[in-house]
Amino acid sequence: MTASAPSPPPLLDTDVLRSFVAIAESGSFTRAARQVFRTPSALSMQIKRLEETLGHPLFVREARQVRLTPEGEMLLGYGRRLLKLNQEAVARFLSPALDGVVRLGTPDDIGTRILPQVLSRFASGHPAVQVEVVAGRSGDLVGRMIDEKLDLVLVTEGNDDLAPGLGEVVHSEPLVWAGREGGVAAQRSPLPLSLASHGCAWRGMALAALDQAGIDYRVAYSSEHCAGQEAAMLADLAISPFPRSLVRPPLRRLGAEHGLPPLGEYRIALLRGESLSPAAEALAARVVEAFQEWR
Template sequence: MPMTASLPTGGALPLLDTDVLRTFVAIAENGSFTRAARQVFRTPSALSMQIKRLEETLGHPLFVREARQVRLTPEGEVLLGYGRRLLKLNEEAVARFLAPSLAGSVCLGTSDDVGTRILPGVLCQFARTHPAVQVDVVVGRSVELIRRLDEGELDLALVTAGNPGQEAWRGEVVHTEQLTWACREGGIAYQRSPLPLSLASHGCAWRDTALAALDRAGLPYRIAYSSEHCAGQEAAMLADLAVAPFPLSLVRPPLRRLGEEAGLPPLGDYQVSLIRRAGGGDASETLASHVMSAFGSLRH
């Protein structure tokens, strides 16, 4: 049913907020408030309030909410075209008048589980504000990233805290999250004995935490699959061949979190640290601030 909107006194048309337009475009392109919220680093409820105000301003519903997704109304499809053009024009105008104050290159190392969550948004924002800086990204195991940073190959490294050989004082904790047991929805791998595990390679804090917890609980297990990347762990879970210790935010359908019915010991929290190379320079420090801001947004 069409919404109603009236012009303010004097007939002046309202202005569209670029931040709200960015939210609208993100939802339209993702087909989901939840996925869009991760992209713009806000909560789904905050996005919902923005869209409600936008719909009230324009006097038309913009989305049709369905069970698992949202789709654009005809009016929403029209606004999407305008929104993309307005955002691009805004970026061009800002870039025209704000000469880049930073130049050079930064090399950032990250583990794959961290990179998939925050890097797209960080790199996009950093490229808009500092287009003259080249950012190189290296994905690898935390222990390997620390070695490469110490050898001067990396300027920054996002690593899982508590890895073997990593001094506790190194780096700044930027993220804390619950580590949980996960399996495929409807799967039976967790019912097998010994418990089949899908783990990261030796030297991973998740691996050490999970094995220590199972040993303390006296539960029999076998390491069925081992991978350097969390995508390998996930593949074994999706095939219902094993269970794995996983960050709670990465447990998404068709995976599920194992509850008390599995009888598995709690794993507690794990932390992500940001380590800087001494003398990395202004570009490195600026990128570090973007990374920290992105993780801070995840907590709100």
């Protein structure tokens, strides 16, 4: 008798993988259900079948969140790559063929947060489009767009050199005080500050809040780039106003326990030049999508 060929291994369903990745990234079946437009019970059934297929538990269910098992962490890497490859394949056949050059301007503190994801996904779907990225101050970038040297510009609302209400607001988050974990800069008087250059919205919001609270301060360091502000904080020489999402160890948030006033929200807007090409419109859509996923 001829030996029968071994059965091929089961295939992973893309829809189930999408649910699995959403749960892993959000830490919650409820939050993931809203992202994939299913009920939590439907996601629970999907994960149960996936665990049965692979023969391993993928999540540890806790009171308020779920976390990955070692096998789940391994699958997460594969799942992300498979979903990305699926997206690239579909986009390659269904997306209209675009080419040309798109010029995008962004301040460094904004660009470093979303550009890697934006450029990677955009290049996958539109490999023939060349993207030129220019980093600089918001006001300078808007001027270059008016001169038709840039197609799209990301700016921080509230800068002195910008008219209010420009563009489409694509992101909003709290501006917070930040300093070195275990540092003493926040205890000094006058309060040492590391700020962006004159005209920056972060600078204006911080100084207005301190003035209103009657707190003595001195501008110890000034830099056009947030990396310069961060360097002074890391050295525990000053504190800074920083977007909450940029405060990462060894930095920490500072607040009322240090006698510091709240700073409020700051917003990022996307400006579009006139008569955008289809390629520029496609990149703009990808930028908006990246900020929505980032929230």
